[in-house]
Amino acid sequence: MSVGSWALALFGAFAFLSFVGALGESGRPGLAPLVVLRRGVLGEVITVLGGLLGFFLAGYTGVLLAVTNRPIWSDTPLLGVLFLVSAASISAAALILLGLRRGIPAYSLSWLERIDGWLMLLELLVLIAFVVSLGPVARVWLRAWGALLVVGVVFVGILLPLALRWRRWLPGRLTAPTAALLVLVGGFILRVVIVLSSESA
Amino acid sequence: MAEPMGFFTDTTVCIGCKACEVACKEWNQLPSTNGGANTLSGQSYDNTRQLDGIHWRHVRFIEQFDADRHDGRWLMMSDVCKHCAHASDACNGCRDCIGACPFGVIDINPVSGTAQKCTLCYDRMQVGLTPACAKACPTESIKFGPLEELRRKARGRVAQLHERGHTAAYLYGDDEKILGGLNSFYLLEDKPEVYGLPADPKMPSRNLFPASMFSGLGALMVGLVGLLSFRQRRMDAVAGRDNV
Amino acid sequence: MRLGRGAATTFPRNLVESDCIVIEGSNMAECHPVAFRWVMQAKLKGAKVIHVDPRFTRTSAMADIHAPIRAGSDIAFLGGLIRYAIEHEKYFREYVVNYTNAATLVREDFKDTEDLKGVFSGLMDYTGDPLNGFVGQYNPETWQYQREADGAAPAPAPAGGSFESLVRANLKPAPVRDPTLQHPRTVFQILKRHFSRYTPAMVERVTGCPKETFLKVAEAVTANSGPDKTTAFCYAVGWTQHTYGPQVISCCALLQLLLGNVGRPGGGVLALRGHATIQGSTDVPTLYHSIHGYMGAPSILKKHETLADYLKAETPATSYWANMPKFMVSYLKSMYGAAATRDNDFGYAWHPRISGDHSHMPMMIAMADGKVKGMFAMGQNPAVGGQNARLQRRALSKLDWLVVKDNFETETAAFWYNSPEVKGGELRTEDIRTEVFFFPSAQVGESDGSFTNTQRLIQWHHKAADPPGDCRSDIWFTYHLGKRLKKLYAPSTLPRDEGVKALTWDYDRDTPPADSRIKDEPDARKILKEINGYDTATGAHLPNFAALKDDGSTTAASWIYCGVFPAPDQNRAASQNPDPPGGVGTHLGWGYSWPANRRIMYNRASARPDGKPWSERKKYVWWDGQKQEWTGYDIPDFPVKKAPSAPARADGIGLDAHSGTDPFIMKADGKGWLFAPAGLIDGPLPTHYEPIESPVQNPLYKQQASPVLKYWKREDNQLAAVGDSRYPHVLTTYRLTEHHLTGVMSRWLPWLAELQPELFVELSPELAEPKGINNLDWVRISTPRGSTRARALVTRRMRPLTINGETVHRR
Ligand code: SF4
Ligand code: SF4
16 A cells, blocks of 8 residues: 555655745745746646645545555545545635635635535435445444534534524624534544544444 | 465364464564554454454454353464465555455554565565465465465365254355455364454455546536536626626 | 382373372472463363372462361271272283282281281391481381292302392392182282271271261262273372381372372373482482482491492392393493493492491481581581581581582572571571682573483483573583592592592583683583493493493493483484374373483383283383284383283393393383382381371371481470470471472572562461461471461361361461
């Protein structure tokens, strides 16, 4: 499974290139030429390849865990996709939080919120499929870990932020960051439950 | 080597003397638990507890007694790497194997810092010697040899036991049913779980293809969501500019 | 002593030929795993394996039947088997009539335990030195055979005559026999009466073994004995370490004689020795009561004033032992060399004579009383392994000096700062004036030498490497100590020092070894030659013990080893020529087994009286009518040319007094002794007595414990009274595969220590639960003599037996 290591290294390299390119964009004198790494054909290539590698990495951890002999992890082929979708959703949430600090335009914000909403729905679906695919093994979640999964992931991490966005009953300024934060918390809990409940299974 | 070699462990003649464990450690110069200052496990005579990076052989002791002692037996079994016929080979030290082994055979040897397990005494085999554990076994519970011959012997032994009324005896891992065959297989008298063996072990790699496919699919969908939303963003952006 | 030699009658490899193997008084799989391979091979061939033992051990796990008994009730169990065989007519009649003393008549005034409430006739108070510890003693006078024309004693020995006439003077008339076994004074009828009360119900009451299990064992053992089948018994210290240990073993020998299982393949009584050369240490002995080759030690308590006195008292006129003068004179020649002449009784007067019981326990008692000044502890660790170890550790503190030679600093060497008594404040290091010398020892692979194992097999081991540092081999140490002592004594003119001055002590190497740092290691082959014996005139090695003479022309340190080194280039201990695969497995070319390389002793009994094998299946040694000699898979333990039809000569001495159907050549009458008229101090027949500390009254007899056991009654050696409620549990100590003996060689090795890292006591849930003891809890175990702490291992392998309700065991 050394592909993962290669992918990680390559992804790191592309991320670094993008970072250097971003320095060029920052407008500091002398760094401007670096902008080629972000714009033009080279920039596109770097972005696309980096993005693909990012997708790979996001799915890789889940696949890696599936290819072991631990209970739960190895009992379903859906761990990779679950991690991937969840990763996308928390990435969006993280961007929202970052964006709010830097004051990005409202249309970007609502774009991120919308994409995150869809991703959360997708995550919910994958999660359901995941539990179903576990079959009898899922019985380990009839206890504490299961409760945490339902409350922490489904409710706190998915349903609540969705509800927040559709019915903005919090003061306007607070809705977006709170929802994003909840998504992050839910993503964290999801991983905790998956990793640790395997021990107790 | 022309013929595939392997182990046949006949647990019905194992006396639990642990000579195999010690011979393995001696030959392979494996360290002892805490320099010998181990603690009592309280689990019968098994203070080794498990196979890991410094215990490549592990003798299990299973006590099965009725409350009135009418029926009772004490099973012993020398466990080792199953040498799966279809195992992947090279190790690059990533430790993934520890979780991947269906039998929990592998772990880190704290001295070398690498994941280790039985090597089938590769160095001894090179010069035509029997593995240290099999050589040390006084009752020939551990038999080492060409697999075909071992399988024949093993099946003969099962037939003999059945004839004598021990109808529970059977072979574990001698044919393809378990992971396509184990090059270290066992004669058992009770369910595999009793000996700490998985009844239906699975090759972890079976998940690789479907898991990757599903992840790919997931990635596509995320991408799609992204693209659709992007289109919407464009429109919003245009609308936004108009509004400005 | 029912069979006549102090060793296993058979060899472990031969167990493969057994149809049934009974292991009792031994945890063979655990303590003798390598010999146990033969038990497993026999089992693979279909033999029944039976384990009779208080605990369910690794051995029980491999057995077809596990018969649980209470520790110390073995004679009751074996007695039950004897009764079963007799009552159900399942003994091997033809064997019993011809090869045992079943038909011999015992004196009319002999009284059995049946008549005397559990003791035999002849019991008296003990009047000897209290240090010997006896609580009573027997006069065996009434146990003797009835003899033809009693009273007509042969002519007295002519004074100053040859040793042969001296032996002839000991000749007694032949015993009276009734081959129909009907006469009430026959051994057989006495035996039948003696064991009549050992019924299955009684066996259950005494031993706790369920009747059904006992009967299963009885059926298996008897069904697997006879012309076509053989059963073997294996035992170890589970029998010997009782106050009546020899009685248990002789009870087993008795049963095996009844079943016709002695001298035959797959039969026998196999003593399992726990130590590498423990057999060797009694052959060339460290025993106090016998000298080399199982001759009695000269004693001041017997009429042993001169060599002639000694030989007259010790030599039976019949049996191979009639050759004792040859063995003894050769032994003395080996001891004192040229200084030993016919005129000075071959130096007999220089030889030490014992004055009582000098065995371990009385020695330690005397030490505790300050009567012993110094001690060498080599290969022994009494601070851990001794009974009443507390007394023994305290005794060490009374010594002036103590030498410990071992591989590790043992608890014995460290007692002065590390014993529980010092740590508990009972003794203070400052007050202990014992000077302790610790000598580091070489390992087996670091010197040349030999081992004699459980099957009397002498095997040579070659040095592989020099020992590190100051470590030296045992022979180096002993040899150089002797040399220095001789030097010290050299100037002495005292008559009592003559012996040390005359002692043969000349084992230097002719040329110092080129490949070793240690130039003064003695020559082990010279020592082997000394043991083997040689011609005093030419120095030529002796080929076998038949070549020994009583005129001083031969030497042999231990006559039974004579033949192991028959020529300078023939060290048969080092011979390693196995039989090709598929043979009967006697492997006569592997090592050398005393006597005369015979693997199964008394193997003449493997053939019928007429010399033909009992059956094709059990063919072993037989008479070849063509060649007119005994032949077979083993060296015949019988005069090779003596035909089965040869009659006994009434006036013959030695083996001439035996007929061609008397296989037990070491016994005066050539028979296996079902009844022992001599040689056993605790009675002619085995009898169940309770261990000295028992939770119950003896259910069989009014006599509770052996009337002749040894006990040193003193403040620091207390016993629990029978049924003492403070000590209600039966405790046995035992060995584990992972550790050797007291662990003195294994606890220091991390690879072994990690396998069994802590002291534990195994107890049944039935005992543990009411006491609130959980698995792995610390528990304290106490006897009236000491106490210790151990971890609890609660397991159903332990079970309470219904004599006393509960059983405790510990490591
Ligand atoms: S084959 Fe060698 S390495 Fe493997 S368990 Fe046996 S002794 Fe150890
Ligand atoms: S497999 Fe052999 S060496 Fe290992 S414990 Fe069993 S009997 Fe002993």
